[in-house]
Amino acid sequence: MPRPRCRLRTLIPLALPVALSGCLVVAAAGTGSSIGYVATEDRSLKQNADDIVACTQAIQLWAQFNTQLNDDLNCHTYAGRMLVTGNVPNQAWRDEAIQRAWRAANVKQVYDEITVGSGEGFMSDAHDTVTTQKLKAELLADTDVHSNNYIITTENRIVYILGSAHSTAEKRRVIDRARAMSGVRRVVAFIDVNAPTQPAAAGSTGSANATPSSAAPTGTESAPVPSPPPAAESTAPGAPTSGGPITVTPLH
Numbered sequence: 630m631p632r633p634r635c636r637l638r639t640l641i642p643l644a645l646p647v648a649l650s651g652c653l654v655v656a657a658a659g660t661g662s663s664i665g666y667v668a669t670e671d672r673s674l675k676q677n678a679d680d681i682v683a684c685t686q687a688i689q690l691w692a693q694f695n696t697q698l699n700d701d702l703n704c705h706t707y708a709g710r711m712l713v714t715g716n717v718p719n720q721a722w723r724d725e726a727i728q729r730a731w732r733a734a735n736v737k738q739v740y741d742e743i744t745v746g747s748g749e750g751f752m753s754d755a756h757d758t759v760t761t762q763k764l765k766a767e768l769l770a771d772t773d774v775h776s777n778n779y780i781i782t783t784e785n786r787i788v789y790i791l792g793s794a795h796s797t798a799e800k801r802r803v804i805d806r807a808r809a810m811s812g813v814r815r816v817v818a819f820i821d822v823n824a825p826t827q828p829a830a831a832g833s834t835g836s837a838n839a840t841p842s843s844a845a846p847t848g849t850e851s852a853p854v855p856s857p858p859p860a861a862e863s864t865a866p867g868a869p870t871s872g873g874p875i876t877v878t879p880l881h
Contacts, residue, residue: 669777670778671775671777671793671825676708676709679734680707680709681706682735683709683711686734687711687736690730690732690733698725701715701716702726705780705789707792707793708737708821709735709738710738710739710740710791711736711738711739712791712819713727713730713743714782714784715784716746716747726743727739727741740791744785760810760812761782761783763810764781764783765781768803768806773799774799774806775795778793778795779803781807786812786813787817788813788815788816790817790819791819791820792820792821793820793821794820794822795822795824795825797822800822
């Protein structure tokens, strides 16, 4: 039986990210500051609220199965895409956790990043916390990155990034910064590329350059579908990644 992973987490949110678990959560920013973050991100207030509801329900569903499952897992949701991380004692618990995550409201996708087995101990947990906060600070200071559109978390020295980039170049910049963090083993990025909508030119009728409502957002391969997530692809450091939203970058 693995040791309880519940530990004190201090959240300094980028775009008020939804990062919930059965552990005690301390918000470093007050309510007014958090609202300011929401106002500057690409997600709407409704999407943000829906993401909070999704993680809240997932946590409740895990607790109904077993309170230890609730303590051992973490939920992060951005625009209906839920990332589940943590450690569980066996595969049956992992399967149960993901099945219950899909039952939460407003969930469009679930990324299973649960590890079967015990965690790596207090020192690794401390390193993960420092890595997450350093990366958040770097992205916040980077004028070429829309930092409020990303949720960052680190588990067992693996950095997870969930969010949306305005361009492929921005996506690569975020991943490269994560790879440069000291002691990081791997970077797993679930980043959609969605270029912001440009306003129509003055005097344009809108008919010649109109985009069909059914078209996929710029920078993505297709419209999202509520199906199990595709398997992540591993790439060597510096190698080109696939055009899909999932990028796994191992470090050597």
